[in-house]
Amino acid sequence: MTQVTLENLTRRFGDVTAVDNLNLEIDSGELVAFLGPSGCGKTTTLRMIAGLLEPTSGDVKFDGASILDTPVEKRGAVMVFQQHLLFANMNVEKNVGFGLRMRGVDRAAIRKRVAEMLDLVRLSGFEDRRPEELSGGQQQRVALARALVVEPRVLLLDEPLANLDANLRLEMRDLIRNIQRRMQITTIFVTHDQEEAVMLADRVALMFDGVIQQYTPPRAFYERPANAGGGALLPQRQPAAGRQARRHGINRAGEPQAWRRRRRAV
Ligand SMILES: Nc1ncnc2c1ncn2[C@@H]1O[C@H](COP(=O)(O)OP(=O)(O)OP(=O)(O)O)[C@@H](O)[C@H]1O
Ligand SMILES: [Mg+2]
Numbered sequence: 371m372t373q374v375t376l377e378n379l380t381r382r383f384g385d386v387t388a389v390d391n392l393n394l395e396i397d398s399g400e401l402v403a404f405l406g407p408s409g410c411g412k413t414t415t416l417r418m419i420a421g422l423l424e425p426t427s428g429d430v431k432f433d434g435a436s437i438l439d440t441p442v443e444k445r446g447a448v449m450v451f452q453q454h455l456l457f458a459n460m461n462v463e464k465n466v467g468f469g470l471r472m473r474g475v476d477r478a479a480i481r482k483r484v485a486e487m488l489d490l491v492r493l494s495g496f497e498d499r500r501p502e503e504l505s506g507g508q509q510q511r512v513a514l515a516r517a518l519v520v521e522p523r524v525l526l527l528d529e530p531l532a533n534l535d536a537n538l539r540l541e542m543r544d545l546i547r548n549i550q551r552r553m554q555i556t557t558i559f560v561t562h563d564q565e566e567a568v569m570l571a572d573r574v575a576l577m578f579d580g581v582i583q584q585y586t587p588p589r590a591f592y593e594r595p596a597n598a599g600g601g602a603l604l605p606q607r608q609p610a611a612g613r614q615a616r617r618h619g620i621n622r623a624g625e626p627q628a629w630r631r632r633r634r635a636v
Protein backbone atom coordinates (compact mmCIF):
# COMPACT_ATOMS: atom_id res chain seq x y z
CA MET A 371 0.00 0.00 0.00
CA THR A 372 1.67 3.15 -1.20
CA GLN A 373 0.49 6.72 -1.47
CA VAL A 374 1.85 8.56 -4.51
CA THR A 375 2.34 12.32 -4.53
CA LEU A 376 3.35 14.41 -7.53
CA GLU A 377 4.58 17.86 -6.54
CA ASN A 378 5.01 20.64 -9.08
CA LEU A 379 6.20 17.97 -11.47
CA THR A 380 7.58 19.46 -14.68
CA ARG A 381 9.29 18.02 -17.73
CA ARG A 382 10.48 20.00 -20.70
CA PHE A 383 11.87 18.70 -23.96
CA GLY A 384 13.56 21.74 -25.52
CA ASP A 385 10.76 24.24 -26.13
CA VAL A 386 8.00 21.75 -25.37
CA THR A 387 6.68 21.60 -21.82
CA ALA A 388 5.27 18.07 -21.76
CA VAL A 389 4.31 18.14 -18.06
CA ASP A 390 3.69 21.52 -16.51
CA ASN A 391 3.86 22.00 -12.74
CA LEU A 392 1.59 19.05 -12.09
CA ASN A 393 0.25 18.33 -8.60
CA LEU A 394 -1.61 15.15 -7.73
CA GLU A 395 -2.13 12.86 -4.77
CA ILE A 396 -3.11 9.24 -5.23
CA ASP A 397 -4.25 7.32 -2.18
CA SER A 398 -2.92 3.95 -1.14
CA GLY A 399 -4.55 1.19 -3.14
CA GLU A 400 -6.42 3.64 -5.34
CA LEU A 401 -6.88 3.23 -9.10
CA VAL A 402 -6.63 6.55 -10.93
CA ALA A 403 -7.30 6.91 -14.65
CA PHE A 404 -5.30 9.51 -16.58
CA LEU A 405 -7.56 10.65 -19.36
CA GLY A 406 -6.50 13.10 -22.02
CA PRO A 407 -5.77 13.67 -25.69
CA SER A 408 -2.66 12.57 -27.51
CA GLY A 409 0.43 14.53 -26.54
CA CYS A 410 -0.93 15.94 -23.26
CA GLY A 411 1.86 14.38 -21.19
CA LYS A 412 0.41 11.12 -19.84
CA THR A 413 3.27 8.82 -20.79
CA THR A 414 5.85 11.40 -19.76
CA THR A 415 4.28 11.56 -16.28
CA LEU A 416 4.30 7.77 -15.93
CA ARG A 417 7.90 7.52 -17.06
CA MET A 418 8.94 10.01 -14.39
CA ILE A 419 7.12 8.02 -11.71
CA ALA A 420 8.71 4.78 -12.92
CA GLY A 421 12.18 6.34 -12.97
CA LEU A 422 12.64 6.02 -16.73
CA LEU A 423 12.84 9.79 -17.17
CA GLU A 424 14.13 12.55 -14.90
CA PRO A 425 11.87 15.50 -14.14
CA THR A 426 13.09 18.95 -15.12
CA SER A 427 11.80 20.08 -11.72
CA GLY A 428 9.39 19.02 -9.02
CA ASP A 429 9.15 15.83 -7.02
CA VAL A 430 7.67 12.33 -6.94
CA LYS A 431 6.98 10.92 -3.47
CA PHE A 432 5.98 7.47 -2.31
CA ASP A 433 4.46 7.55 1.18
CA GLY A 434 5.70 11.09 1.65
CA ALA A 435 9.36 10.42 0.79
CA SER A 436 11.00 11.53 -2.45
CA ILE A 437 12.04 8.64 -4.68
CA LEU A 438 13.88 10.68 -7.30
CA ASP A 439 17.23 9.41 -6.06
CA THR A 440 16.02 5.80 -5.95
CA PRO A 441 17.09 3.81 -9.01
CA VAL A 442 14.42 2.28 -11.25
CA GLU A 443 14.82 -1.28 -10.00
CA LYS A 444 14.45 -0.24 -6.35
CA ARG A 445 11.45 2.06 -6.72
CA GLY A 446 8.88 -0.69 -6.77
CA ALA A 447 7.00 0.97 -9.63
CA VAL A 448 6.44 -1.12 -12.73
CA MET A 449 5.15 0.09 -16.06
CA VAL A 450 3.18 -1.90 -18.63
CA PHE A 451 3.48 -0.32 -22.07
CA GLN A 452 1.02 -0.07 -24.87
CA GLN A 453 3.31 -2.25 -26.96
CA HIS A 454 3.80 -4.88 -24.37
CA LEU A 455 7.36 -5.76 -25.25
CA LEU A 456 7.53 -9.39 -24.25
CA PHE A 457 10.87 -11.08 -24.80
CA ALA A 458 10.32 -12.87 -28.12
CA ASN A 459 12.98 -15.50 -27.47
CA MET A 460 11.58 -16.53 -24.08
CA ASN A 461 8.54 -18.65 -23.35
CA VAL A 462 5.72 -17.43 -21.12
CA GLU A 463 7.21 -18.86 -17.94
CA LYS A 464 10.58 -17.19 -18.55
CA ASN A 465 8.91 -13.89 -19.48
CA VAL A 466 6.84 -13.77 -16.31
CA GLY A 467 9.74 -14.91 -14.10
CA PHE A 468 12.17 -12.37 -15.55
CA GLY A 469 11.94 -9.77 -12.79
CA LEU A 470 12.39 -12.39 -10.09
CA ARG A 471 15.46 -13.87 -11.80
CA MET A 472 16.95 -10.37 -11.95
CA ARG A 473 16.40 -10.13 -8.21
CA GLY A 474 18.17 -13.42 -7.60
CA VAL A 475 15.13 -15.29 -6.29
CA ASP A 476 15.74 -19.06 -6.25
CA ARG A 477 14.31 -21.26 -8.96
CA ALA A 478 11.75 -23.14 -6.92
CA ALA A 479 10.30 -19.91 -5.55
CA ILE A 480 10.19 -18.39 -9.05
CA ARG A 481 8.28 -21.40 -10.39
CA LYS A 482 5.74 -21.13 -7.62
CA ARG A 483 5.21 -17.37 -8.00
CA VAL A 484 5.00 -17.60 -11.79
CA ALA A 485 2.40 -20.36 -11.50
CA GLU A 486 0.35 -18.20 -9.12
CA MET A 487 0.50 -15.23 -11.50
CA LEU A 488 -0.46 -17.27 -14.56
CA ASP A 489 -3.38 -18.63 -12.60
CA LEU A 490 -4.40 -15.07 -11.73
CA VAL A 491 -4.43 -13.97 -15.37
CA ARG A 492 -5.96 -17.29 -16.42
CA LEU A 493 -3.04 -18.54 -18.49
CA SER A 494 -2.13 -21.71 -16.62
CA GLY A 495 -0.97 -24.28 -19.15
CA PHE A 496 0.62 -21.67 -21.44
CA GLU A 497 4.04 -21.80 -19.72
CA ASP A 498 5.92 -23.17 -22.72
CA ARG A 499 4.46 -20.97 -25.43
CA ARG A 500 6.43 -18.19 -27.02
CA PRO A 501 4.88 -14.73 -27.47
CA GLU A 502 4.37 -15.29 -31.21
CA GLU A 503 2.20 -18.29 -30.35
CA LEU A 504 -0.20 -16.15 -28.30
CA SER A 505 -3.10 -13.89 -29.24
CA GLY A 506 -2.88 -10.16 -28.53
CA GLY A 507 -5.01 -10.50 -25.41
CA GLN A 508 -2.94 -13.39 -24.11
CA GLN A 509 0.25 -11.44 -24.68
CA GLN A 510 -1.27 -8.55 -22.79
CA ARG A 511 -2.07 -10.84 -19.87
CA VAL A 512 1.50 -12.17 -19.86
CA ALA A 513 2.73 -8.57 -19.69
CA LEU A 514 0.41 -7.94 -16.75
CA ALA A 515 1.58 -11.10 -14.95
CA ARG A 516 5.19 -10.12 -15.55
CA ALA A 517 4.56 -6.73 -13.95
CA LEU A 518 2.63 -8.12 -10.98
CA VAL A 519 4.98 -10.96 -10.13
CA VAL A 520 7.49 -8.59 -8.50
CA GLU A 521 4.72 -7.31 -6.19
CA PRO A 522 5.11 -3.66 -7.13
CA ARG A 523 4.14 -0.82 -4.82
CA VAL A 524 2.86 1.12 -7.79
CA LEU A 525 1.49 -0.21 -11.09
CA LEU A 526 1.64 2.08 -14.14
CA LEU A 527 -0.48 0.96 -17.07
CA ASP A 528 0.04 2.96 -20.26
CA GLU A 529 -2.98 2.27 -22.47
CA PRO A 530 -2.70 -1.44 -21.85
CA LEU A 531 -5.91 -2.27 -23.69
CA ALA A 532 -5.43 -0.09 -26.76
CA ASN A 533 -4.58 -2.93 -29.12
CA LEU A 534 -7.42 -5.23 -28.13
CA ASP A 535 -10.82 -5.68 -29.73
CA ALA A 536 -13.93 -4.46 -27.93
CA ASN A 537 -14.87 -7.72 -26.20
CA LEU A 538 -11.39 -8.45 -25.04
CA ARG A 539 -11.08 -4.91 -23.72
CA LEU A 540 -14.07 -5.41 -21.48
CA GLU A 541 -12.75 -8.72 -20.23
CA MET A 542 -9.27 -7.34 -19.56
CA ARG A 543 -10.71 -4.27 -17.89
CA ASP A 544 -12.57 -6.43 -15.40
CA LEU A 545 -9.55 -8.64 -14.88
CA ILE A 546 -7.30 -5.68 -14.15
CA ARG A 547 -9.83 -4.20 -11.76
CA ASN A 548 -10.24 -7.47 -9.86
CA ILE A 549 -6.53 -8.10 -9.55
CA GLN A 550 -5.86 -4.50 -8.56
CA ARG A 551 -8.50 -4.74 -5.85
CA ARG A 552 -7.28 -8.04 -4.55
CA MET A 553 -3.62 -7.01 -4.41
CA GLN A 554 -4.46 -3.43 -3.39
CA ILE A 555 -1.79 -1.96 -5.63
CA THR A 556 -1.83 1.78 -6.15
CA THR A 557 -2.43 2.04 -9.89
CA ILE A 558 -2.42 4.64 -12.65
CA PHE A 559 -4.21 3.61 -15.80
CA VAL A 560 -3.69 5.77 -18.89
CA THR A 561 -6.42 5.86 -21.49
CA HIS A 562 -7.85 7.95 -24.32
CA ASP A 563 -11.20 6.37 -23.69
CA GLN A 564 -13.49 8.21 -21.30
CA GLU A 565 -15.81 5.28 -20.87
CA GLU A 566 -12.95 3.05 -19.89
CA ALA A 567 -11.75 5.68 -17.39
CA VAL A 568 -15.18 6.10 -15.84
CA MET A 569 -15.85 2.37 -15.58
CA LEU A 570 -12.52 1.46 -14.08
CA ALA A 571 -11.24 4.23 -11.87
CA ASP A 572 -11.77 5.37 -8.31
CA ARG A 573 -10.84 8.82 -9.55
CA VAL A 574 -10.36 10.28 -13.02
CA ALA A 575 -7.58 12.79 -13.67
CA LEU A 576 -8.42 14.78 -16.77
CA MET A 577 -5.24 16.04 -18.40
CA PHE A 578 -4.65 18.76 -20.98
CA ASP A 579 -1.40 20.33 -22.12
CA GLY A 580 0.65 18.94 -19.28
CA VAL A 581 -1.69 19.90 -16.45
CA ILE A 582 -4.47 18.14 -14.57
CA GLN A 583 -7.67 20.06 -15.27
CA GLN A 584 -9.96 18.02 -13.09
CA TYR A 585 -9.55 15.26 -10.52
CA THR A 586 -12.77 13.69 -9.33
CA PRO A 587 -14.61 10.41 -8.80
CA PRO A 588 -16.16 9.15 -12.04
CA ARG A 589 -19.66 10.34 -11.26
CA ALA A 590 -18.72 13.94 -10.61
CA PHE A 591 -16.51 13.84 -13.64
CA TYR A 592 -19.42 12.86 -15.83
CA GLU A 593 -21.88 15.31 -14.35
CA ARG A 594 -19.64 18.34 -14.13
CA PRO A 595 -16.85 18.29 -16.69
CA ALA A 596 -14.32 20.94 -15.73
CA ASN A 597 -14.49 23.21 -18.74
CA ALA A 598 -15.14 23.36 -22.44
CA GLY A 599 -12.00 21.33 -23.05
CA GLY A 600 -13.18 18.65 -20.66
CA GLY A 601 -16.66 18.65 -22.08
CA ALA A 602 -15.39 18.10 -25.57
CA LEU A 603 -13.82 14.84 -24.47
CA LEU A 604 -17.06 13.46 -23.11
CA PRO A 605 -19.53 11.52 -25.20
CA GLN A 606 -22.77 13.30 -25.93
CA ARG A 607 -25.50 12.18 -23.63
CA GLN A 608 -27.93 10.12 -25.59
CA PRO A 609 -31.10 8.62 -24.22
CA ALA A 610 -30.89 5.83 -26.78
CA ALA A 611 -29.75 3.09 -24.45
CA GLY A 612 -30.72 -0.36 -25.71
CA ARG A 613 -28.70 -3.50 -25.55
CA GLN A 614 -25.62 -2.11 -27.21
CA ALA A 615 -25.33 0.68 -24.66
CA ARG A 616 -26.06 -1.57 -21.70
CA ARG A 617 -23.36 -3.94 -22.85
CA HIS A 618 -20.99 -1.03 -22.42
CA GLY A 619 -22.46 -0.21 -19.03
CA ILE A 620 -24.47 2.82 -20.08
CA ASN A 621 -27.95 3.11 -18.59
CA ARG A 622 -31.08 4.57 -20.15
CA ALA A 623 -30.17 8.09 -19.16
CA GLY A 624 -26.93 7.74 -21.09
CA GLU A 625 -24.87 7.59 -17.91
CA PRO A 626 -22.28 4.97 -17.06
CA GLN A 627 -23.35 2.56 -14.35
CA ALA A 628 -19.94 1.96 -12.86
CA TRP A 629 -20.48 3.66 -9.52
CA ARG A 630 -23.73 1.91 -8.85
CA ARG A 631 -22.22 -1.48 -9.45
CA ARG A 632 -19.24 -0.59 -7.37
CA ARG A 633 -21.34 0.56 -4.44
CA ARG A 634 -23.17 -2.73 -4.45
CA ALA A 635 -19.91 -4.61 -4.55
CA VAL A 636 -18.56 -2.93 -1.42
N1 LIG B 1 11.73 12.23 -25.80
C1 LIG B 1 11.03 13.29 -26.21
N2 LIG B 1 11.61 14.30 -26.88
C2 LIG B 1 10.92 15.38 -27.28
N3 LIG B 1 9.61 15.55 -27.06
C3 LIG B 1 8.96 14.58 -26.40
C4 LIG B 1 9.62 13.40 -25.95
N4 LIG B 1 8.72 12.62 -25.32
C5 LIG B 1 7.56 13.29 -25.39
N5 LIG B 1 7.68 14.45 -26.03
C6 LIG B 1 6.62 15.46 -26.26
O1 LIG B 1 5.99 15.70 -25.02
C7 LIG B 1 4.59 15.83 -25.18
C8 LIG B 1 3.88 14.80 -24.32
O2 LIG B 1 4.17 13.50 -24.78
P1 LIG B 1 3.57 12.19 -24.09
O3 LIG B 1 4.20 11.02 -24.75
O4 LIG B 1 3.72 12.30 -22.63
O5 LIG B 1 2.04 12.31 -24.48
P2 LIG B 1 0.82 11.33 -24.19
O6 LIG B 1 -0.18 12.08 -23.41
O7 LIG B 1 1.34 10.06 -23.62
O8 LIG B 1 0.25 11.09 -25.66
P3 LIG B 1 -0.38 9.77 -26.34
O9 LIG B 1 -1.77 9.70 -25.83
O10 LIG B 1 -0.31 10.06 -27.81
O11 LIG B 1 0.47 8.59 -25.95
C9 LIG B 1 4.33 15.68 -26.67
O12 LIG B 1 4.25 16.96 -27.23
C10 LIG B 1 5.56 14.95 -27.17
O13 LIG B 1 5.82 15.25 -28.51
MG1 LIG C 1 1.41 8.08 -24.36
